[in-house]
Amino acid sequence: MTLLRDQDLAHAFDRAADSYDRLVAMNPGYHADLRRSARRLQLPDGGAGLRLLDLGCGTGASTAALLRAAPRAEITAVDASAGMLERAAAKSWPSRVTFVHASAEELALRETGGTGAYDAVFAAYLLRNVTDVDGVLASVQALLRPGGRLAVHEYSLSGRALHRALWTALCRTVIIPAGTLTGDRDLYHHLWHSVLAFDTAPELTARLVRGGWGGVRSVPMPGWSTGVVHTFIARRDALRPAGATA
Template identity: 30%
Template structure:
């Protein structure tokens, strides 16, 4: 279901993201990458972006590392073939594969950093996906999570009202598939808080390094280390 959902909205996915977040999604990615890279001390890192979509996170990470003069090898994994078709044009330097987070097609300890941006909510078996991410990370490797969740602060409640009221309308008009965006809203509503999520990861061999909400408190970054 998730694969077909993202296949159906792939062509307008980036446009909807820019419009509905007023461009903030690019800032969230940039800040998330900068936060995670403060914990990465590897000369030639191997980086995997799970649920890579159209490649925005890979491109963001590449630009940050390029500024630091750090060469890296990039890999992407996504269940949506149409999303990957777009990603191959945006990040031709990355090795992209069709696949699922619950069965990552790479050997144990393959990566220095794994990122998941706005994809964790859509994993059908989150516990299995967490175990797979742990498996493919090297000892001491970094995990970067960027996700949506509800925040009970006044600003967070206002952001959730906007997201719930406006995003399905804009997404539905531009993609012709309003139900896809209704599904995404339901996934946000059912998603655990960062604190609850951190406990899930700690039980499976991760140490939480930092949690940070981004304006307007509808998106957060969590950086963890594989222990």
């Protein structure tokens, strides 16, 4: 299967926006895992005085997780899908949460010029869906202040055949049938194959190190998603310019 990319993928998410929350609710660990990854940023004092970026916010599940981890922070939530963003913005949020329609690259050009506007970035289920992973990670570096933290929450398989088979079985028996009922079969076929084609957890860890990130580590999720979903923690190295390679 050819993976959906860029505008085609954004349009697919636009079409799926109305049913997306119902589908993810079928996964009992979905929201708990997002909250766990947001906590792994280890933001002090409830995020007081911090500017945080939720990159690829979708319908706002990751935004809610970040807000719960840092209830005193200022949060900017960004997505390239207008439909998903509209769904997110329609929910009830405190005034310190703002939604922006943009890609990571557009936001980096718009806001910083490399000086770093944010103290931390949370990117959930984003990197699999971009054409230029390294380019997006460089844009994220530009958006972070030196020493700023990154948490990537992603379907990134362990590399073991068992977890690859588990993911395929889950997609064939639950995810794709559910997506077919809502008319979004192509999007959920994309989800299946995008995970298989994406970096394994060791590969993504190595990619972050090559990209000049410091303190890189990957942490698995507990329960059924062990070996399927990981949090990747990193920081923008204060001693290295944004986007520099190691």
